[in-house]
Amino acid sequence: MSAYIALLRAVNVGGTGKLPMTDLKAMCEELGFKSVKTYIASGNVVFLSAKSEPQVKKALEKALEAYAGKPVGVLVRTAAEMTAVGSNNPFSEMPGNKTVAIFLDGPPAANALSTAKNQVSEELRLGTREIYAYYPDGQGTSKLQIPAAKTGTARNMNTVAKLAEMAAAL
Numbered sequence: 001m002s003a004y005i006a007l008l009r010a011v012n013v014g015g016t017g018k019l020p021m022t023d024l025k026a027m028c029e030e031l032g033f034k035s036v037k038t039y040i041a042s043g044n045v046v047f048l049s050a051k052s053e054p055q056v057k058k059a060l061e062k063a064l065e066a067y068a069g070k071p072v073g074v075l076v077r078t079a080a081e082m083t084a085v086g087s088n089n090p091f092s093e094m095p096g097n098k099t100v101a102i103f104l105d106g107p108p109a110a111n112a113l114s115t116a117k118n119q120v121s122e123e124l125r126l127g128t129r130e131i132y133a134y135y136p137d138g139q140g141t142s143k144l145q146i147p148a149a150k151t152g153t154a155r156n157m158n159t160v161a162k163l164a165e166m167a168a169a170l
Helices: 021-030 053-068 079-087 157-168
Strands: 002-008 034-038 044-049 074-078 099-103 123-126 130-134 153-156
Touching: 002 053, 002 079, 002 153, 002 157, 021 034, 021 044, 021 053, 044 157, 053 074, 074 079, 079 157, 099 157, 153 157
Parallel strands: none
Antiparallel strands: 002 044, 002 074, 034 044, 099 130, 099 153, 123 130
């Protein structure tokens, strides 16, 4: 069995995509995932599964679409991958609540950062399957748009660390 972290896209953010974490936990258990734990109400779930990462993603997306009546994006990482995201943070000296990893399904294109719009004080770096962003003035007021991250989902580095810790403990 492998430890996985599933990150749901656009769940319980800004009043859209309402999904109680108790429902998400139950859904994961119905899919046969073990030791299921959710973290904060923004669509983070940690669990064990004998399935491969693509199988986990497909099963969870199918169940979420049946629940929500529309597609819900899911990004999946192993415990080791989530730990690496934290370890490879190029902005590790900056506050964790102002630095995010935007998780993607695959590696970002080499030109992913050059297509960003409205970049003022924000700093961006490419990761393995993520884009790192540092928002010195906070993410809430930023007008930054990253077209390459359109189908991704962001988590701040405090959340990344907690999810890695939870997955490692399974």
